[in-house]
Amino acid sequence: MNKYKPALFIASGAALWGMIALFVRELGNIGFSAMEIVAIRVISAAFFLFLLGIFSYRREMQLSKWHDIRYFIGTGILSIVFFNFCYFTTMNQAGVSIAVILLYTAPAFVTVLSFFFLKEKIDRKKLIAVFATILGCALITGLSGGNTNLTAISFLIGLGSGLGYALYTIFGKFALRKYSSYTVTFYTFFVASVALVPFTRLWEKIHLFMTFEVLLLSLGLGLIPTVVAYILYTKGLEQTEGSKAAIIATIEPVVACVIGVAVFGEFFGTAQVLGAVCILGSVIAVNVNRKKLRVPSDKGVHN
Template identity: 60%
Template sequence: MKKILPYIMIASGASLWGIIAFFVKGLGAYDFTAMEIVAIRVIFAAVFLLIIGIVRYPKEMKLKEVKDVRLFVGTGILSIVFFNFCYFTTISQMNISVAVILLYTSPAFVTILSFIFLKESLTITKIAAVAGTILGCVLIAGISMEDSNITFLGIITGLGSGLGYALYTIFGKFALKKYQPFTITLYTFLIAAIALIPVTRLWTRLEILMDMKVLLYGIGLGLIPTVLAYFLYTWGLEKTEGSKAAIIATVEPVVATMLGVFLYGERLGVFQVIGALLILGSVLIVNLSFRKRRLNESGNTDIAQ
């Protein structure tokens, strides 16, 4: 159980990310822009994390060195803020289905960046799993290239969203060498909030933000698919290779698709079902190959992945 618990944590965190559309749609009904919703998300998350830190984790709130702020600039601004900026720009440029596909190039970025910076192995299994997750996302999005309005800027920002999404795993791995998951999650969202407040000027919409329904959507967005989701993912990441964590986290689009089907009445076609199965299959391949390698290592026999 201890061996698979990190995978369960990663999958749980990713599943919570998958329900984010519920809160985003709720806030969107009040005419908040995409970046304003992102700002609401990180601000509420930062407030929750500060309260939790003061009450439960006061020691984890301290930085060992001031220069370590750069790690959280990485997870907070280069990942959270950059990813959202690119993602929403892509949505404005092209079909949402294409934007989602480009976003989920992130496992490929993580695998390559982990190989370069974290010295993780690049195996055939990982490459096959990445290919499976990307193909699965293509099928889930139900893309039809004939109907897609593809632009050069959209492609660039779409790939940027995949890169930004991947950077949390990379910077998170470096930060975990010195800090606990709570510390990383706290400073990630604190720095992201500090960066977004002056950009979005949310104080000009304070009256709407105080509406009870808006407040509940904001609290839910900041707590469930944000604080809890990132904490679970970061905890699992601490005990898992970055590339494997990124592949496991692609259960998110499966959960998002289920949410659309059961909550908003969206149709799920044959290709979407196949895509979901491909993603889950890729996750299983990663887990099974890891268990096989561990059994092999205990028997002192080499098995090529």
């Protein structure tokens, strides 16, 4: 069972990411822009991680060398800030379906980048799983070939969201060679917060944070689909290849679709069910080693 724990951590973190709409929709209805919600997310996450560090991870809050901050510029700015900017821009220009599909080109980016930078092998199973996850995301979001809003620029920006999403796994793997999952997660959101605050000017809406609803939503957004999710994902990443982790994490859109149907009454038809099957099938396939499942006949079976 222990050998499946890293995959379970990653899947659990991704499932919590899929719950983010519960918080984002409410904050959007109150009057926050997309990038302001991103800023709320990273700032509240950094706050919770700081408190956690003070009580339980004081040693892990220290960097052995300050120039290692470059890893967290990678995970915090080049990944968290960059992919959110590209994601929301594509959503506004080309629609939610196109934005989600282009975001989930991330496993393909991770597989290629892991080959060049992490020296991970690309085998037939990984390639099939990557194509299956992309197909699954296309089916889930109900991709229509007749979409006329997709321009060359918005397409490239959408691919940028997939690249930015993938970079967390790549930079995270390098950072984990020197630091714990807590350290990586804390400095990721600390750096992202420092980068976002001047651009979003959240202090101009400080009066909204005086209400109980906004405060609760903000803290919930920072804790559940952010701090807990990233700690689980990063913990699983410690013992999992980057390309496999990215494929497992595509369970996120499945959870998001279930919440969309159950909570927001969104449509979920045959194509969406097939998409969920494709994604879950690839998650299972990439983690099952057939050779290890075989039991030699001369050794018998032991409990």
